[in-house]
Amino acid sequence: MPRQERADAARNRQAVLAAAERLLTERGGDHVSLDAVAAEAGVGKGTVFRRFGSRAGLIKELLEERSRTLRENVTDGPPPLGPGAPPRERLLAFLADLTTIGEQNAALLSAHEASCGDHKHEDPSYRFWAQHIATLIAAERPDLDADFLSHALLATFDADLIRHMQHEGKSFTTAVQALAASLLDAR
Amino acid sequence: MPRQERADAARNRQAVLAAAERLLTERGGDHVSLDAVAAEAGVGKGTVFRRFGSRAGLIKELLEERSRTLRENVTDGPPPLGPGAPPRERLLAFLADLTTIGEQNAALLSAHEASCGDHKHEDPSYRFWAQHIATLIAAERPDLDADFLSHALLATFDADLIRHMQHEGKSFTTAVQALAASLLDAR
Amino acid sequence: MPRQERADAARNRQAVLAAAERLLTERGGDHVSLDAVAAEAGVGKGTVFRRFGSRAGLIKELLEERSRTLRENVTDGPPPLGPGAPPRERLLAFLADLTTIGEQNAALLSAHEASCGDHKHEDPSYRFWAQHIATLIAAERPDLDADFLSHALLATFDADLIRHMQHEGKSFTTAVQALAASLLDAR
Amino acid sequence: MPRQERADAARNRQAVLAAAERLLTERGGDHVSLDAVAAEAGVGKGTVFRRFGSRAGLIKELLEERSRTLRENVTDGPPPLGPGAPPRERLLAFLADLTTIGEQNAALLSAHEASCGDHKHEDPSYRFWAQHIATLIAAERPDLDADFLSHALLATFDADLIRHMQHEGKSFTTAVQALAASLLDAR
DNA sequence: TGATAACCGAGACGGTACGTCTTGTCTTCTC
DNA sequence: GAGAAGACAAGACGTACCGTCTCGGTTATCA
Numbered sequence: 190m191p192r193q194e195r196a197d198a199a200r201n202r203q204a205v206l207a208a209a210e211r212l213l214t215e216r217g218g219d220h221v222s223l224d225a226v227a228a229e230a231g232v233g234k235g236t237v238f239r240r241f242g243s244r245a246g247l248i249k250e251l252l253e254e255r256s257r258t259l260r261e262n263v264t265d266g267p268p269p270l271g272p273g274a275p276p277r278e279r280l281l282a283f284l285a286d287l288t289t290i291g292e293q294n295a296a297l298l299s300a301h302e303a304s305c306g307d308h309k310h311e312d313p314s315y316r317f318w319a320q321h322i323a324t325l326i327a328a329e330r331p332d333l334d335a336d337f338l339s340h341a342l343l344a345t346f347d348a349d350l351i352r353h354m355q356h357e358g359k360s361f362t363t364a365v366q367a368l369a370a371s372l373l374d375a376r
Numbered sequence: 377m378p379r380q381e382r383a384d385a386a387r388n389r390q391a392v393l394a395a396a397e398r399l400l401t402e403r404g405g406d407h408v409s410l411d412a413v414a415a416e417a418g419v420g421k422g423t424v425f426r427r428f429g430s431r432a433g434l435i436k437e438l439l440e441e442r443s444r445t446l447r448e449n450v451t452d453g454p455p456p457l458g459p460g461a462p463p464r465e466r467l468l469a470f471l472a473d474l475t476t477i478g479e480q481n482a483a484l485l486s487a488h489e490a491s492c493g494d495h496k497h498e499d500p501s502y503r504f505w506a507q508h509i510a511t512l513i514a515a516e517r518p519d520l521d522a523d524f525l526s527h528a529l530l531a532t533f534d535a536d537l538i539r540h541m542q543h544e545g546k547s548f549t550t551a552v553q554a555l556a557a558s559l560l561d562a563r
Numbered sequence: 564m565p566r567q568e569r570a571d572a573a574r575n576r577q578a579v580l581a582a583a584e585r586l587l588t589e590r591g592g593d594h595v596s597l598d599a600v601a602a603e604a605g606v607g608k609g610t611v612f613r614r615f616g617s618r619a620g621l622i623k624e625l626l627e628e629r630s631r632t633l634r635e636n637v638t639d640g641p642p643p644l645g646p647g648a649p650p651r652e653r654l655l656a657f658l659a660d661l662t663t664i665g666e667q668n669a670a671l672l673s674a675h676e677a678s679c680g681d682h683k684h685e686d687p688s689y690r691f692w693a694q695h696i697a698t699l700i701a702a703e704r705p706d707l708d709a710d711f712l713s714h715a716l717l718a719t720f721d722a723d724l725i726r727h728m729q730h731e732g733k734s735f736t737t738a739v740q741a742l743a744a745s746l747l748d749a750r
Numbered sequence: 751m752p753r754q755e756r757a758d759a760a761r762n763r764q765a766v767l768a769a770a771e772r773l774l775t776e777r778g779g780d781h782v783s784l785d786a787v788a789a790e791a792g793v794g795k796g797t798v799f800r801r802f803g804s805r806a807g808l809i810k811e812l813l814e815e816r817s818r819t820l821r822e823n824v825t826d827g828p829p830p831l832g833p834g835a836p837p838r839e840r841l842l843a844f845l846a847d848l849t850t851i852g853e854q855n856a857a858l859l860s861a862h863e864a865s866c867g868d869h870k871h872e873d874p875s876y877r878f879w880a881q882h883i884a885t886l887i888a889a890e891r892p893d894l895d896a897d898f899l900s901h902a903l904l905a906t907f908d909a910d911l912i913r914h915m916q917h918e919g920k921s922f923t924t925a926v927q928a929l930a931a932s933l934l935d936a937r
Numbered sequence: 938t939g940a941t942a943a944c945c946g947a948g949a950c951g952g953t954a955c956g957t958c959t960t961g962t963c964t965t966c967t968c
Numbered sequence: 969g970a971g972a973a974g975a976c977a978a979g980a981c982g983t984a985c986c987g988t989c990t991c992g993g994t995t996a997t998c999a
Contacts, residue, residue, distance in 0.1 A: 218493075218494060219494070302489070303490070303493060306406050306486075306490060307404065307405055307536055308536075309534075310536050333554075333558075336544070337537075337541065337555075340534075340537045340540065341528075341532045341555060344528075344532050344534050345528045347496075347527075347531050348494055349494055349495075350524075350528075354524065357523070364521055364524040368524075368525065368528060368559070371520075372555070372558050372559075375558035
């Protein structure tokens, strides 16, 4: 039986995540060293690396924390997010939530892009979202390339683009919904 | 009178660009230091920075070299790329060419993403493409959010996604064309 | 009354000593962290530190374990090691035994040097050996600087030197004996 | 032709060496990080590592700087250090100078021992001294184990021992000379 | 052709961050 | 409640890279 996480370990884990988010938000996706995160969290640098392995691991975990609820709702929750609703409604509801998360965490997204380099597709979290979207698209429109479109939709979750929309006073959520609706409704 | 580029300077410029491309292609978008580029080109590191200013500048120039012809054709060339053709045809023709460039230069794209960080929108080259796409979409479908859609379309030019498509044996060009067509034809 | 060592504590103590020796021998005096020792012994790291205080303490204890018999023989044993024999014979007999221990524990010696840093002289074990040698030299040759010579003799107990001799197929024991004899017999 | 050392490089080299010695002397052989050396010298950490490779490299170079003059005198200088004098005189003169260097640089010696670990014998500088001593001993006393004795003599160059002698108000130089003389004169 | 000014190669430099490692302490969990 | 397990703080180490800068030596233009 894998011994459960110790109390202090859990506390530190939270402290590091909170510190990382604080700094990333304040100083922008880049310009935040892990030394600084460790110092801000009041833990040693070794602790950060032991727990998260690398910069990428830390940021990935931050994003997963943000989206864990959505992920659970998508798997087990009630419609329209969870199973049961028609694919079209599920997809739009899902995108509404995911874009909201994106809008609220642009800095994290930006850091994630920078740290992942060229390995987005190997990230289990990314794979889950893409798979979910593709499945829903395929269910609604078997004639489309659901796989490509799922990646294309996720590609719009770009920190730059989100900030651009916010700067223009437009809703990223609305825009993505309209895009998805267009695709599903295309002749 | 701004003295024109010296012969050896031009030679070096080409050598650096060629070396950079060679290494980026061989070793993947990342994992290529400018030291290595300079060495491969047989020039001093200072020369690289004097000419291109920074890693981002070098890669940007590589991409612009690749797309210069397309850019000229879009501005001054004959239809359907250039002015004169209906917006729908111009857009599809343009995307066909741009995706082809993307497919042939995935490594460069990937390096570009990594080096630009969060400043994509300030890149004149990017702005030109986005502006061009937005104008054409707006001309064809004034009811859509042409600005957002132009960025969404360009967001699909992702090295990861392109490689994923190639790996699956699917045509990135075709997929993007279908996506664009869907948008323009949406009810 | 100091409660006597518990059975499991004694078992752990032995396990740690055995593990430390195994690793030191395998991987060389350095390159062995106390984490590794603890893991090899199948105990927690805290246990190592509680028992031995520090890296230096652990290694010191290992060496003392190796030389305990010699120490007892020197103090209470029969001649020529113990009291009773002429100083010259006692010294040569003592060096014969000590060099043999050194030859068989070069890895430990090397670790000891590294961990003691600049505090060799404060180590009670070292002081005992040095004192013993100095006393014997002084008894035999009051005209010499017994104090210095005792340290000089012990300085030859260097892991590097021992390995060098073994590599050359020469006997460290013999060499040290010859050196000591030269000193005692010098005109 | 190997391009010669640049002016600023030479300046920095000196600055680093001077800073290292200052700190080592002040704070003792250990307790000096390379970060601190770099800061004290007013150069970047990268500079220290580029030039000296490692902690050991830096300290080795410091010692070599101290003994370069002696080394040159031994090779090319006038008797009694250089060639020409009888081996006995050469050895004693050499040891007189080397012990003096040792006495004046105990802190460096101590740092050297700590950083070299178990690789003393691979250090070209050490090999040179040992070879020189062994050659002289062999010339004077072919019946002795010159190789072992050279290492034994060098083993007395121990920071601890030197400090012990100084503390006792005894001359390390004199003691080593007496030891060497004993060996050469032994019956 | 010779001078001279721009240019170049080579690479050292400051600086920053990363990820690894180690020691000795300290907290938690377990028996 | 004692003792084991192992997470923790602290921070040095060595590596990698970037972008700047310096230094002579070359090149190419001008006199």
